[in-house]
Amino acid sequence: MLVGVGKRQSRPWVVSDELWSLVEPLLPQPGPKRVEGRPRVPDRQALCGILFVPHTGIQWEYLPQELGFGSGMTCWRRLAAWNEAGVWDKLHLVLLRKLRSARQLxxxxxxxxxxxxxxxxxxxxxxxxxxxxxxxxxxxxxxxxxxxxxxxxxxxxxxxxxxxxxxxxxxxxxxxxxxxxxxxxxxxxxxxxxxxxxxxxxxxxxxxxxxxxxxxxxxxxxxxxxxxxxxxxxxxxxxxxxxxxxxxxxRDDIHEAFLGLATCLITHRHIQRLC
The missing domain is CATH 3.30.420 (Nucleotidyltransferase; domain 5)
Structure with missing residues (x-):
């Protein structure tokens, strides 16, 4: 279990309840598992693992699984799939709408x-x-x-x-x-x-x-x-x-995914200042 999710933390890769409530509806539904094996890593924990990489600069293969993220390959695949589904563009638009409704754009x-x-x-x-x-x-x-x-x-x-x-x-x-x-x-x-x-x-x-x-x-x-x-x-x-x-x-799509994710995080910080 990923400790500290939802609480205000100094660790920037921890996904808050408020941010997760915006991200979760945008994620594509996973397809059926082709073979039996380990349970699927929950999307929220995978997102924390994804965030850990750009914040720390760590290589995917060294992602610390003891923090509950799942393997580096799991997080990498999840990032690629979500980027292909346009999750970060959709999330960015949701955040911009929130800012405009608050007259902050x-x-x-x-x-x-x-x-x-x-x-x-x-x-x-x-x-x-x-x-x-x-x-x-x-x-x-x-x-x-x-x-x-x-x-x-x-x-x-x-x-x-x-x-x-x-x-x-x-x-x-x-x-x-x-x-x-x-x-x-x-x-x-x-x-x-x-x-x-x-x-x-x-x-x-x-x-x-x-x-x-x-x-x-x-x-x-x-x-x-x-x-x-x-x-x-x-x-x-x-x-x-x-x-x-x-x-x-x-791979360009992975770097573009980090760029889109960072765009969302920076925009989300402006929303947090309104609270």
Whole structure:
């Protein structure tokens, strides 16, 4: 039995009752067992084991079974299956709805940035144009005005930041929670020089969003830092998960699953502050 589930703990991999009540309805029903054997590890305990990995950076095979998580392979398979079923995207939308219903989402502006984690593993990696062509990946992150993540994605390190601008805006879900239409677009979009391209400015305007993007070739200091610092803080939150700070997974879907899970956990922290 996993000790301490549901209580406020200093151990961040322990799943609270409140969080579990949001996750459980979204999980796919397990199929029938093909062969008799050990009882299936409960989903809640498997989720605790999954959370243990990004928080500690431990390898799957060294996951401590004495804590009740089940084996590393069990947790790995459960993570892959839940990611394929879109659990983290669904959970993120549920959390955003809760924030909007509490009027805690700030759509006045959104901020985008594309940090590059360490590590070279995985097909979605490529030679970085700013790091001696070393292979790697990029995390593309779009937040609201407070730094709450609205959309994230994973690409190769050689992907130009601006090419992921429109896909990331399109990935923002339509968030209900208040009377009227669900909200999907911010009023303004703030970005650094890496997104300086007039073609993309026009595309952003066509979505009804006003771009505020620093221009290349002007004296350093765009003045946008007073607004853009929130995404830098959110990047630090993401990279507080050790498995996102350095990419070890060769499979893109597993790294994307960690990225989606971290998005949900960061968003959930904002809900906890309301309590």
């Amino acid at each position: 700030d759509w006045s502006r959104a901020v985008i940035d594309s940090p590059r984690p360490g590590g070279t593993a995985g097909p979605k990696s490529g030679p970085s144009p700013v790091d001696r062509a070393r292979p790697g990946s990029k995390h593309h992150i779009l937040t609201d005005a407070q730094g709450i993540p609205l959309a994230v994605s994973l690409t190769g390190g050689n992907r130009n930041d601006v090419t992921e601008l429109m896909p990331l805006l399109d990935k923002v879900p339509a968030v209900a929670g208040l009377v009227g239409r669900p909200r999907k677009r911010p009023a303004l979009l703030f970005a650094d020089r890496g997104y300086d391209h007039d073609k993309y400015r026009e595309k952003v305007r066509m979505l009804g969003v006003r771009p505020v993007i620093a221009r290349r070739g002007v004296p350093h200091g765009s003045g946008l830092g007073v607004y853009r610092w929130v995404v830098e803080r959110t990047i630090a939150w993401f990279h507080g998960f050790r498995r996102l700070r350095i990419r070890w997974e060769r």
